Amino acid sequence: MDAHAAQHALAATPAFSSRPEDLAWFILLLPLIASASIAAGVRRSTFLSATLSIGAVVAAFVLSIALFLPFGLGGYVAVPSTFSWIHAGDLNVDLGVAVDRLSVLMLLIVTGVSSLVQIYSTAYLKGDSGYGRYFGSISLFTFAMLGIVLADNLVMMFVFWELVGVSSYLLIGFWFEKPSAADAAKKAFLTNRLGDFGFLLGILMVWSATGSVQFAGIANALALHPAALGSLASIAGLLIFCGAMGKSAQFPLHVWLPDAMEGPTPVSALIHAATMVAAGVYMLCRAYVIFQIPGAWPAPLGFLSGISALDIIAAIGGFTALLAALMAVQQDDIKRILAYSTLSQLGYMVMAVGCGGPAAAMYHLTTHAGFKALLFLGAGAVIHACHHEQNIWRMGGLWRRLPVTFRTFAIGTAALAGLPILTSGFYSKDAILVSALDGGHPVLFGLGVLVAAFTPFYMLRLVIVAFFGPARSDAASHAHEAPAAMTWPLIALAVPSVAVAWLGLGDFLSAHFDPHFHAHEGGGIFGPFNHAPLAAMFGTGALLFGATAAFGVYWGVAKDPLPAQLGCLSRAMRDRFYFDELYEAVFVPLHDMIGRLCGAIDRWVFSGLIIRGVHGSVELFGRGLRLVQTGNLQTYTFLFAAGVAVVVLLATI
């Protein structure tokens, strides 16, 4: 039976199939069905499209819980089920799902956040002409994201990887008539593809060395022959990391994420907080086995020996975290602050993977998904209330007028800042700091602490300026609370920001990466302070320092005092350290110049000189040659006689 028919048959089987992988297929296909039917025509009815889309994703969420529970209760091993996709010679690519701790947890995050965001969107986008299209795109996005989560091989992951890229393109460019949105969508997609460029090359290297693209197959092969990749081991790892670099917006491909805020705010919450950007980190964890093998470099890069791919990944992550945090400090647009904060946190996660703590990274990914979605949706509520005003300096005093939003936003801020004990962010951030310490990267640990200090600073700057003090514009003074469809998701997301901490997720994830893992004795909510007091203390200290500084600088001011004090450094931070300008000034013109050069060569050399030249010279030659036919008999007879002489000479020589 071919795969397509199989998928249809699968979709038709009852949801309560006994096999977890069937359930996973069903979860995957639900949003696709919603998206396809919306595209096919349902989109004309706003109600139907929203219902269909939300229904599908909520159903998927429920099924994800059903899939998750057995793991929570002790776990089972799922057999990947596969359908043939491409089988040619040595290349065997199947469509298969991997159901394990990692993917099931991720399923929960994706379907959960997606459900809430979609519910929120019904109110946020009310009246927009592209309402149906929006839900179609977002369902497509959810489908693609679920595909990444469930993929059991690199190629399938790559397929959905690209699909995520395109669906995010559609969502960012949702208001395509706005040039800035259209440009941002284009930029996001292209930057992502730049990363995918390396990703696929990495896949090819891994495939040719291990003969498989399946995670399980690769793991087996590498377990048998850790040196299978030979001198390309590190390069392959870094190339695969390129994919993560694009999706998770790591330096130097981070430039697209802030621009992507041109999309509708719920989209930002879904894509740029919880799911798409997390995909990179998820992939790193998924393919972690490739990064674990001993590093090796080809001869020309021999000077790098001793440095593994993971070290470089960690360094890039740490650098991104710091860079983004610095940029966030001087942004005025509420969504951009959150965007840079996201960048910073993603850098954190990548750093964790690089330091050998994928579990910590996944942990932070999980908690961050919750509170960052919350923050974005909160920001959306604020923007909605202020009539699409996004500058925090034109807000103020909103805590009174938007009580629900304010409270939930505050919870999110606390979680992001890593308020100890109470919030989930604390635990996950702590896990990262611990892994940096354990992994033997003191410098990165210091960097992490520094970023941990910046985080509360810029978040509290945002909260203080936007929610306290006097209203600085008409819009802010007349703001009123958002409708229930928007506030309830906020409340729902506030819960895990606080509560996830107590579920023991860290141990749950560690068990995935280390089969011999045993939970520490005496865990509980004070666990961090028991096991790695140094990290916990530093983390808490950084929070206190950052928070104090924020209150000190921003409480009660009407205008940002930092530019005056920091001068051009502040300008640089505000202007994102001129990376966009650098790219605009160097790479874009360079590429255009090559294009121009090729265009000129094509036009003047190939079409002109060669084709027209040959054509022209042949025609000219013909015009010249026919002058031999003078019409004069004397010429003819002479040529005839001469011809006879020549032919006879030629023949008798």
Place this chain on the structure above:
Amino acid sequence: MPEFTDLLFYAFAGLTLLCGFLCVANPLSRNPVTSAMFLVLTIISMAGLFVLLHAFFLAAVQVLVYAGAVMVLFLFVIMLLNIKEEERRKMNIAAVGVGAVAVATLAGILVRALWHATPLATTATVEGSTRTLGRILFTRYLLPFEVLSVLLLVAMVGVILLSRKELK
């Protein structure tokens, strides 16, 4: 000691070539009539060569048909059209020179090849008499002869067609 016939050969050959030359490239006159007259002389001296080669019938035909009929036709046309000398347009010396070179090359090739021509038979016994020729003509060469009759018919029709007045 050359025999008389040998001398005759040289005489006729020389005459033939001289008249031929004067026919095609008379330095003194470019009048077609002169050319025609020298052509007649060439033909007649050739008839002499024919006699030396024992082709008596052909020698007679040569004189009768060529000199008597064909050349008269030429002269008749020249007179009819009242063609005078080739008008003294500027002679294209270069063209004639190149032509001469080409023709000389051709002549060189021919002479070089023919110099070594050897007879296939050692003794010459044939006699080009009317009787012997007639026998061959009407046996082995009957078919070309008949084809020639068609050719003559065509020529006749053609000449009539070409020279009659336009009729609409």
Place this chain on the structure above:
Amino acid sequence: MTPGLHHYLIVSALLFSLGVFGVVSRRSLLVIYMSLELMLNAANLALVAFSQFNNNLDGQVMVFFIITVAAAEVAVGLALIVALYRKRRSAHVEDLTSLKY
């Protein structure tokens, strides 16, 4: 020296070349046509010579054919030249160049 085959042949070859030269160099159609006759005569001479030295009368029959063909050709050719002269009032090759290139 007794004239052999090649003597006759060389006379014939030279006569032939003279004919060609006439065709190439003269501009009056009539003279060109006469030169062509010269070429045919050269062939005749060669044939007769071959006939004699090869002891084979076929050559003489061929001469007979050639003379006939030449007569036919001359008749048609002269008629044509006359017709052309009537039309163009010229029998010069330089005036025959309306068809060219």
Place this chain on the structure above:
Amino acid sequence: MSLSTLLLTPFVGALLLLLVPGNYRVIHRFIALVTTAVTALEALRLFAAFQPGIAGIQFEQSSAWVPAAGFSFHLGVDGLNIGLVLMASLVAFAATCVSWDIERQPKLFYFLLLLMTGGAIGAFVSLDLFFLYFFNELALVPTFLMMGIWGRGENRNYATFQITLYLTLGALIGLSGLALLYSQSGANTLDWVVLKAWLAENPLSAHSQRLILPLLLIGFGTLVGLFPFHSWAAPGYAAAPTATAMMHAGVLKKVGLYILLRVAVPFLPEALHHWMYPLAILALGNILFCGWVALRQRDVLLLLGNSSLAHMGFCFLGLAASGVIGVTGVVLIMVAHGLLAALSFGLAGHLVRATGTADIDRMGGLLKTMPFVGTALIMALLAGCGLPGFANFPGELTVMFGAWKTLPVFVIAAAWGGLLIGGVYMLRAIRDLLHGPVRAELPQGDDAGCWRRVPFLTLLAALIFFGVNPASLVDRITPAAAAVAGVPPVSAPTAGSEPAGHVAVTSSPNHR
């Protein structure tokens, strides 16, 4: 139901068309539509009835044609061409559908279109290489006339002659190669099946192979637009009427590649290996150079034309790589690109007709005014930059995998980078054509109505079907690919001259 019926259908339709007097325009259109629809349905049935997993020829038919010269009329399909036949007939149907705006001499137009269709299908189903060439050339005159009579643009005259002469020269050089194959093989036939059996016993000498392959590559490569013999393509397509551009860019362009797959891969493996690097470099020329040229185009048709050339680079890359995976990938791309090129040119033609211009700078925001065409065009353009979900992606992916084993890393990297360039110009095109504010000065062109959508939906559906489920094609292709590429090329040169990555690859113990 047989291949000969399939092949005859368009010709019968064309004959019928001739019998209808000139002023019954509706009937002309109807006959053409029905003919191509029937052809497409027949091709679909054949495709469904084709047994996957079998290497041999199926639905074989053969009869003597010119026994004196050893030519036979031999039809048959295997994995290499079954997909192409389906693609060709679908594109032909779509091309007929989009020709509704032909006002002038519609009878002649549809006649030529059907002739072209018959030629394309004939080329794909013929197993005698002579007929392959024969049917391919059948499309030459229709192309010339269609471009000349119904073409567009200032450059029409020059472009038409350029495409005609260029393609003929290419075809003739290729034909010379085939003629050499005929005489050098000693088999005295161009029947592929016979030739294959013969050459399996008596392989061509290396000298003969190296003599024939350049002729085939340059000749038939020109038909495909192999760099640097590509400059006919883009201006030609820009000047052609929509249906012609669809048929040519979609279907006829593939014939050259198909011949190369049929002949060069199985019969000239040594020479192909010998020419692998030059061919790979030329393929890169297509991918990168034409990609960059496309980047500069401000005419939507020229852009599509150049991007279509860039895609052909992947086919040449797969050809250079050869091997089962490479050949499979090439066939996949051929099918996919056929559908895609037809779709893109069809949509662009609609756009150009609706707005009255092909200048990208004068368009904008068309997604708003023409939501259907705009959306379909976005899908087409995205498929063009290798987006999964459309059939091009599995093809390009497979070629990459195939090429990885034989070609140096930098080639693969550069080729893959070509898709990135593709992304840049495709996205720019979307941005400038469809996104952004609506241009008020443009005529408010109509979106495709209900029936006008049929051709686009057909092509899109096929593209997505094969994109989601490439196995339906791959399973059919692979056995045939293994049969033609089964001869392993001479083992790679010593490790010293290879890039480091290659050594690691070939020495891998896990290599399956």
Place this chain on the structure above:
Amino acid sequence: MNYSLLSLEILVTLLGVAVLLGDLWIPSSARRLLGYVAATGIGILLTYAVGTAAPPDGTAFGGMFVVDALSNYFKGFFLLSALVVVLLTIGSSESISGYAEYCALILFATVGMLFAASANDFVLMFVALELITVTFFILVSYSRNRSGSLEAGVKYLIMGALASGFMVFGIALIFGSAGTTQFYEIAARQTELGRSPVFLIGLLLTLVGLGFKIAAVPFQMWAPDVYQGAPATTTAFLATGSKAAGFALLLRVAFSAVPDITAHWSRLILGLGVVTLLYGSLCAIPQRSVKRLMGYSSIANAGYLLLGVAAVSLNGSTAVLTYLGGYIFTVLAGFAVIAVVTAQSNSDDVSAFAGLGQRSPLLATGLTVSLVSLAGIPPLAGFFGKFLLLKSIAAHAGSERLYLVALLAACVGVVISLYYYFGVVRAMFWPRTVADLTPIPVDGPTRLALGICLIGVLYLGVFPNALVQGAKQAAAGLVPQTAIAAQPVHAVHH
């Protein structure tokens, strides 16, 4: 002696005489009747010639006249060509002065061609060729009211007589060195004769005469002028019958009389072929006169055909014969249209063909099919012949570089020719606005002629088997005594 071998020639001659005599009794208003008579007569003879009643193989007049597959192959085409040309003249019988003579002359020229096809002796060959040539002197200058026609006639006259002169001299030398003029007898002694410079020069000068007939470089000068100046129907006959007769004789001389020497000269022939085809193609590019263009095209086609001769193989000769078969149909179709259009508009400029696609779809289709077939595009008759030619050249291309070069040159030549052929097609179809859109009437006989040719072109393109079979048989019969070597044999050593 079996005179029935000559039946065809005799009957055509009688038909010609009958037409000439018929003119005396038929009133001038009904002269077209003569055309019908001639056409019907040829038609009957044609069916007789290609049917089963054709005379059996054999020789007459001491081997001077031979009837074999080759002669029968060509005779069919000569009769066909004459038939079509006569049919084309019927429509304009009123405007031709001396219509009966015109028909009769066509028939007499056909007789010459028929003899040429059967000639197995240099004497008969000479006489037959002269019959053709002299007849064409008259036919070319037939439109005496157009000075172009007369000028063409005179040019053809001088050049033709010059070529005859060379040929006669050549035959004289051949006779002198070989002692015989019969092909088979010469073939038996060719090894010995190959060493005789007199014989070789004689052979070359004879070939010059044939080169003139087929318009090969460097003896091609007359062709464009004569094609342009002559009446279109004469040009049609000149381009088909006369040219084919030249090739019939060329093949006989080359492969029946002196196959080994031909093999020795194959590279020279090849070179001449390449130069000829390129010359014809290049010069045709800027032509505006369609008839003149056809003249250059005829030169180019002679070049292709010479390539087949240069292949010196059974395949090569088969290719030449196949090519000629298709070529005759093709060219006749083209001239049928050209004749009608030039008669209509009194001009053969390309502009006279503008909008023909709308003025007369039949004529436009006819000319298009003809030009496309000339260019060698499937599925028309011209393609298969060209393919066989390329194939026969390719057989040597592996071992000899010159043949590979020739192969590629032929490809280039085809492309160039496509350029100017399609230039005419463009004129017929492309113009969107044409001043004169009056339909062009096409009379019945012309329709019939065009129909015959078009069906022939299409049929031979799609089902060439019969033609190839016939050609192969004819080619095989070329060399009864010595087998043709597959490779050029260097038999002649100096």
